[in-house]
Amino acid sequence: MSSPWSVPDAARQGAVPPPPPPAPHAAHAWPAAPGQVAPPAADRADNPFAPPSDDDLPVGPAGGVYGQHVPYGAYGPPPVWPTLPPHDGLAVAALVCGIVGLVILPIPLSQIALGLGIASLVRINRGTRRGKGLAVTGVVLGGLGTVGLLAVGALFGAMMWVGPGL
Numbered sequence: 001m002s003s004p005w006s007v008p009d010a011a012r013q014g015a016v017p018p019p020p021p022p023a024p025h026a027a028h029a030w031p032a033a034p035g036q037v038a039p040p041a042a043d044r045a046d047n048p049f050a051p052p053s054d055d056d057l058p059v060g061p062a063g064g065v066y067g068q069h070v071p072y073g074a075y076g077p078p079p080v081w082p083t084l085p086p087h088d089g090l091a092v093a094a095l096v097c098g099i100v101g102l103v104i105l106p107i108p109l110s111q112i113a114l115g116l117g118i119a120s121l122v123r124i125n126r127g128t129r130r131g132k133g134l135a136v137t138g139v140v141l142g143g144l145g146t147v148g149l150l151a152v153g154a155l156f157g158a159m160m161w162v163g164p165g166l
Contacts, residue, residue: 084130087134088134093138113142115142
């Protein structure tokens, strides 16, 4: 029985010559140092550690050789992002007045927030500005402040109507 590592019978008889060993490839060698001179071509073919010639180096995406500095701007200009329209100033003012009017000073600021929010929604629906969420929030907070103010006024009016007896 023959071993799997033994030479086949056909190769022993000379019918099939063994393939030649692969030749060393210069592209796998390290490049020469900056002050070093590359060996002659005959030495490079025999020496697998000889530095490659300039013809053997691969070309990079910007046309330069890999490992070399590519000048700035070689990859094209930076992308241009679309600009968004600005937020409507009335919407921001309506939101601020609605928050402050609901928490601190409801008498003038809740009504101002309601008016600014409605005016801002009209301007935003024309399509030149953005900030609809801010305007809607200002209208809602201004409405809540106004309704809360009316409820407190109705409560005090009812207490005055009934009188101090109850």
